[in-house]
Amino acid sequence: KQEVTQIxxxxxxxxxxxxxxxxxxxxxxxxNLQWFRQDPGKGLTSLLLIQSSQxxxxxxxxxxxxxxxxxxxxxxxxxxQPGDSATYLCAAAYNFNKFYFGSGxxxxxxx
Amino acid sequence: xxxxxxxxxxxxxxxxxxxxxxxxxxxxxxxxxxxxQTLGQGPEFxxxxxxxxxxxxxxxxxxxxxxxxxxxxxxxxxIQRTEQGDSAMYLCxxxxxxxxxxxxxxxxxxxxxxxx
Numbered sequence: 001k002q003e004v005t006q007i008x009x010x011x012x013x014x015x016x017x018x019x020x021x022x023x024x025x026x027x028x029x030x031x032n033l034q035w036f037r038q039d040p041g042k043g044l045t046s047l048l049l050i051q052s053s054q055x056x057x058x059x060x061x062x063x064x065x066x067x068x069x070x071x072x073x074x075x076x077x078x079x080x081q082p083g084d085s086a087t088y089l090c091a092a093a094y095n096f097n098k099f100y101f102g103s104g105x106x107x108x109x110x111x
Numbered sequence: 112x113x114x115x116x117x118x119x120x121x122x123x124x125x126x127x128x129x130x131x132x133x134x135x136x137x138x139x140x141x142x143x144x145x146x147x148q149t150l151g152q153g154p155e156f157x158x159x160x161x162x163x164x165x166x167x168x169x170x171x172x173x174x175x176x177x178x179x180x181x182x183x184x185x186x187x188x189x190i191q192r193t194e195q196g197d198s199a200m201y202l203c204x205x206x207x208x209x210x211x212x213x214x215x216x217x218x219x220x221x222x223x224x225x226x227x
Binding site: 034036041042043044045046049089091093098099100101102103 | 152155202
């Protein structure tokens with residue numbers, strides 16, 4: 001059974017700090033791994049998608065890495081801002097119709 | 112491209128009533144997914160459509176749940192005889208892909224269901 005775990009469940013940091021969110025998955029035979037952002041009461045916004053053949057993807061202040069052999073992905077946020085406060089979710093895709101989400105990390109960036 | 116839309120955004124119903132939700136995907140997307148999300152948890156997969164064909168259903172989708180995607184465009188999710196345990200956010204997502212390719216999913220804002 002595929003499981004996706006995110007640690008920590010919640011994180012509070014001062015503005016300007018660099019931070020790392022962690023995602024681990026039990027089955028390394030993934031197609032890709034996707035990071036999402038979810039604001040309270042809203043849907044999910046895709047941030048980065050890493051294909052299984054890739055090691056990392058970057059978008060602005062965000063960098064996501066993927067290590068299939070160890071079953072881990074990290075999302076690095078540089079120079080955090082209060083607007084980054086949200087819940088960050090990772091999802092492991094094992095097929096075009098099988099996606100498993102973690103429970104998320106709730107990030108609070110304090111001004 | 113107006114994104115994925117869902118209607119209604121909120122639904123309050125009494126136990127035992129039937130409810131229906133609608134999802135309009137991004138127009139050129141052939142794949143459509145329904146998820147359920149409860150507080151503090153990530154979305155759980157419910158069902159998947161490729162064009163008008165429902166190709167995958169989770170065991171979470173009991174007999175009280177039914178989904179359709181006529182003509183491969185919008186989709187509806189109906190819950191019959193609602194129970195309090197059905198209270199959750201119901202999310203719709205769409206993507207474009209062919210074969211076994213796995214592409215970025217675009218999510219709608221969700222429908223929050225409260226069963227009293």
